[in-house]
Amino acid sequence: MALFNLHINGEQREVDVDPDMPILWVLRDHLKLLGTKYGCGIAQCGACTVHLNGIAVRSCSLPVSSIGDSAITTIEGLSANADHALQEAWRKHDVPQCGYCQAGQIMNAASLLAQNPDPSEQDIENAMNGNICRCCTYNKIKAAIQTAAQNV
């Protein structure tokens, strides 16, 4: 075990964990931030997407020892009042079915919009293609991102 001082959602959090533990499990099992989901463990599905210094990363494949001073943002820290343009758009389009992948979808989309506030349809497809939605809400996800882009 080893001590790590992590910057998560604007707070300092100290954890004493196995250095090779992926940040996903640090968030979920140790910090009880349960919004970030496990889907595949090999960075193939996107359910575990969080931001590292604002960039979308797959937390299931990122050991805690590799984080250093980087700032982690999870779905719980995306906005103070659940009022991120994407969250508003998700409500408007009633995007989820089962809902399990949606935090990862939103985090991935938030990173896209931060870098490309006016993405084309193709930009959205390229950016979101790593996120699986088993219920196949892809069309609504795309529409919600387009709505959010107009309101950013």
Place this chain on the structure above:
Amino acid sequence: MTLIKTKYNRRSFLKVSAASTGGLMIGFSWAVSCSPTPGAIEKAPPSDWFDINAFLSIADNGQVTIMSPNPEIGQNVKTSMPMVVAEELDVDWTNVIVKQAGLNTEAFTRQVAGGSQSIRKSWHGLRMAGATAKQMLVNAASQRWNVDPSTLTTAKGTITNANGDQLSYAEVASLAATLEVPVEVTLKDPKDFKIIGTDRGNVDMENIITGKPLFGIDTQREGMQYAVVLRPPAFGMKLKSFQDEAARKVKGVTDVVPFGDKIAVLATSTWAAMKGQKALDAEWQKAGSLEDTDYHDRTMLALLDKKSSEPRRKDGNATAQFKTADKVIERTYEAPFLPHNCLEPMNFFAHVTDENVELYGPIQTPERTRTRVAELLGRDKSEISIGLSRMGGGFGRRLYGDFVLEAAEISGKVKKPIQLLFTREDDMTAGIYRPGSKYKFKAALKEGQMTAYHLVGVGANMRNATRENNWPAATLDHYLVESHSLESNITTGAWRAPITNFLAYAEQSFIDEVAEELGQDPVQFRLGLFKRAKDNPVGKLEYDVDKFVNVIELAAEKSGWGQKQDGIYKGFSAYYSHNTYVAEVAELVLERNKPKVTKMTVAIDCGIVVNPIAAENQAIGGVIDGIGHALFGDFSFVNGQPQAKNFDRYRLIRMKEAPEVNIHFVKSQDDPTGLGEPTLPPAGGAVANAIYAATGKRLYKQPFTKQDVVFG
């Protein structure tokens, strides 16, 4: 309006004192519940709640809590079922709080998510619950005013008398809770619906988009251990021996617990449990046949040529017709086994103590599962509780309680609260798969007509691989359907739209080919067959011809069927399943000579649509799911061992491949039917037929992308 006899008795209406339930309900309502409309609840917290019946309670501030009894797997029942109660109760939806009920066999019937039946089977019960409660509130108001109840009207949680005086439901709730249950109540005329048929957002939306704990995997309990299980690596293998020294040395691992042919690793984190699982050194031995996909293929193809002693259906004499036909078309279609791949892997919480058994998590069949756990642990069912979490997908996988039994067995051995999790690899390799299946179709053509039809189906562990009474049954004088089963030790079960998820593609591809052979337009050919079923059906007729024809015509119209567009190729398909009629038109283009599906036009008759925005979502999802698995779904076994273990080697459809999908619901006042599954079966056939239109190549196997004739 429909006057209807209530089936309730006093026992099903809980009269609970305000003092004893008030605090409890408040605690729930304001801490962990969900409101349909964010920010809408700005009233003072209620101080008293009155339980009107098992489905709902009304607070003294007008807040209404409606229990959602059925498991939520993404099919929207947690929103749409309470909508039905709220409609008949006549309350403002913004004042409704929805709470997920746990397993409660005394209060609820059929707490199952399966077969697309939640709304259909509960429709009357939900309406009656709302209507009965409303009548009791009205009766209470009539006592207060000393007037006849029939002189009172209701709207949005308020009762109005002939003088225009008003009482809120909240004001009469306590009195209503003491009244006799009415013998008769009136149900609304569907044309007066104010909530049903309007778009209502998902009641769990806020929790989903802010990452609140909601799913089984999010369960947390004091002292809980995480459990990951090592299972035999192949079907037909069992445990011989194991060494656990290395596993026990993994930091965070607290225990190693063998049970049956499996070994559980318990740890203080999921990661440690996963590492412990990998560190186990187990030796396995052969305990049965180690099956290959090649073996399945060979054996099933041989079975297709076998005559069945008991046909599933036999009208006329098809065999004789084939001998005198001008031409016989025979085609065979083949499907692989498929895993469900719910994005939330199988998991369950269990805490077995000497006093009771607490189970919590994602399960589509809580009642059946409780019975099995009771048998496994030798406990009385009354000692076992099952709470229902939201489920990260089901698709049939969570009908099977294997993971609940594992969790209960492990917790029973260690007498600690445990949270069992399947890794993705566990989930994909310890599946209860869509069985591999094959179908052979034969049509006799004579004088420009299809005169006989013969279908033989075979599937792994399938009692019946066919749907013998589905269309085109009743349209032909000579019709024969047979079914065989290949016994396999690979566990198989229901997968979204069981049987028809592949059979529909095969049938609709075959019909397309027959129509072409007869020189007929595929849509006109289908409609011609329906005419016979309408005028003079042959044998048993189990579908509604008018509804079926209507969706076919609607899909044709909305898709511009028959209108040629350069570079766009169309395919047609229609199928009836789960009591719902669906017709689909696929459009595709060729990109670098490879087909790309661009648009799906879908017509659906599922009766009354309870929540259109969610119904559309569900329908689109089914279509894209159907396309995805037809294009990509590939799964095979070598020596009993699944060859794909994770998403690097198992391809699911992604955003880039998802076409535009336009849904057209038939306007209907008939009772609602299924919607979670019926749009999936026709999708593959529509795509296959469009691929033929584009390339001149017919596809006889799934996944399509593995067929070099088109995708090579």
